[in-house]
Amino acid sequence: MSTTQQRLAAARGALATVQHRMGTREALPSWPVPERVAPALPDGLVRGRVTVVEGSTSLMTAVAASASADGAWIGVLGMPAFGAAAARWRGIDLSRLALVPQPGVQAAEVAGACVDALDVVLLGPSLALTDAARRRLAARARERGAAIVSAEQWSGAVATLTVVGSRWGGLGAGQGRLRSHVLDVRVVTRERPRLVQLALEVDDALPRSGHAYRRQDAARIDPRTAA
């Protein structure tokens, strides 16, 4: 399955390159995205546009991770429970990350200031933004070249990623630990909507069966040794 995915992504990438060269499609400047997210966003994180990521905070941070590694400043608005440790784990540089957990009624002004100043702005769900404010914000982002990643539907988004399924692997009945994370993502762009599978978390270091680990874990929670 993953090989088919990869081949499809490679083919799409080749097509995009040819289209850029022939001038049949405008080339939008964009930030790179990590390899694991690339099947969903073959064009990268397009600057000056809105990308919607619905249903997964992990995917939102993953989308912004490569940009941060390349020196982008990232602002996170209206996500009071944003786990910065996870952001660090995904490769976001915390020294160029600012959180505004509760922008309140001034969300439009705050988002505007962030779009002016920062390179990537993540907008959480339930921000007090009217449709008019969203249009103004998008126009401002286009002018400044800032990429907006919204957790909510946004009309005119360059790509909409909706997580329709999310599975964690690595756990048993009292053993193991969370090791692999697979997301089913519905991608809507100007092209035909498609469903892709992203392996956001892959633990290559450990054997698949994990037999040794189970035994070890079982020994650890044995009440006799725990006492």
Add this chain to the structure above:
Amino acid sequence: MSAPVEIVRRAVVWVPDWPVAAAMAAQGIAIDAPVAIMHGHAVAVASAAARAAGVSRGQAKRRARRACPDLVLLPADRDRDERAFESVAAALEQVVSGVEISRPGMAVLPAEGAARFHGGEESLAEELASAVAEHTDHEASVGIADGLLAAVMAAREDLIVPPGQSRAFLRDHPVDALAYAAMDAGQVAQVTEMVEVLARLGLYRLGDLTALPYRDVLARFGAVGTWAHRLADGQDVKPPVLRRSLEDIAVSYAFETPSQGLEQLTFVASHLAQELDAALLEASSRCGRVRITAHTERGDTVERVWRTDVGSRAGAFARHMTDRVRWQMDGWLSGTSAGPERSPVTRLTLTAEDVVELGDEQAYLWGGSSGADARAHRGLEKVQALLGAEAVIQPREQGGRLPRDRVLLTAWGQEPEAARRTEHPWPGRIPDPPPATVPALEEPMQVLDAGGSEVVVDRRLRVSAPPTWVRLRLDPGHDSQHVSRRHPSHRGSGERTWGPLRPVDSWAGPWPVVERWWTPAGRRGAYLQIALAAEGEQSGRPASAPAAVLAGFSDGRWSLEGVYD
């Protein structure tokens, strides 16, 4: 501290009994009066006259008074010692360009270049001693030798030890001498302890110590032992640090009638900020941080350190600092940020720290602060101006076992208190990856077994039954379409209801985390990672429920520690 470094020829300038000398100068006491500095109830340092009368270090107050009835007792004040020593350092800088102040009373400088410039080590020593005598009222002795300890001992004897002779010079000194090369209180305590052991082992002289194999000393005394061994051998443990930043510049305002009004505080702050700006300009310097201190009527202090905009000294400095005072005082007065109990402010102080000459500021290693960085800083400050300082948060990684502890959140632009180190192993940490969503406060949840009763983890980490069902608090964002238009402060207000029961797919744990159990803030809990079974396929709609959660069990209750979404 263990790697040997190139041996540098150093000159040490030592002012004997510095705390006494500084205190006497500050109090205007004649130089021949018997004076003692008290630390607690014991004599810490005594002046020459007092020593002659029989007062000695460590003596109780009563005995010291009996030995010398005219004895003047003064309290210890490290700040005063450090402040007063600045004048000595300034005098030394008339002769040489770089001085390292190891501790108040002692300054170290590399001798080689300076001696060449002044025509020999004897004349350098003479220049240094006369500069101190001329520009200050103190008398200093100068010693020059290879290595730190030899130079310190040479200064105490006013000697110049020829190159290569340090080892022989130190050989006959008592091991107590090591304490003179220890620069801070913690190190002094360690060294004193080691010296006691050495004496009991029959090692009285430094020569006895250096005769021992290096490895044995390391095995018996650890890092302190190797430090002592190296120093006694006439070697160095670290190169001299030459950078000496300028003195902090402070401006302050004492309120005639203590004030609690934000308007008045802000008004005073704007004047103070302008005054500080002018003072910095006068000294043609720039500061890296500003410390804002407010003293209250109850004797508490409200203190914060703010980073200043690096790289620019635009006219906005005063306005920025006024804003920061307003944020700090507003947060404290309104009770939204932590601090001592509210009471009227008697004194407001702005201190410029990390003062460096304009033009020799230290930029980043790879290029200066870029335009994008400056733009981001300005933009975030604008957001702070809109919402208040605490509304923009900079996360930093720190050590910890739970996801919430692994991040230190501070207001943007504020210098954080020391973070717990990430390099430490943190055994028992909840395994990576960390959850992407971490509720700012613990949120209750239910973990139920097949029969619908709550799962319990006992002290021996036995799980009463395998968790089968999980119930989370319903987030209002999921059941209301209009929530995006609503004022966010409505979130959480009103009773939130429980969501539907979700079947557990698999789980792992429990992982025990027992921290600081010896303090009231201690915590004892067990943690489970729980993967939830997928809901029925809903095409096109976002997965509304999390796929995995981190559940914590503490004090008989389950709480949601993180969501892996």
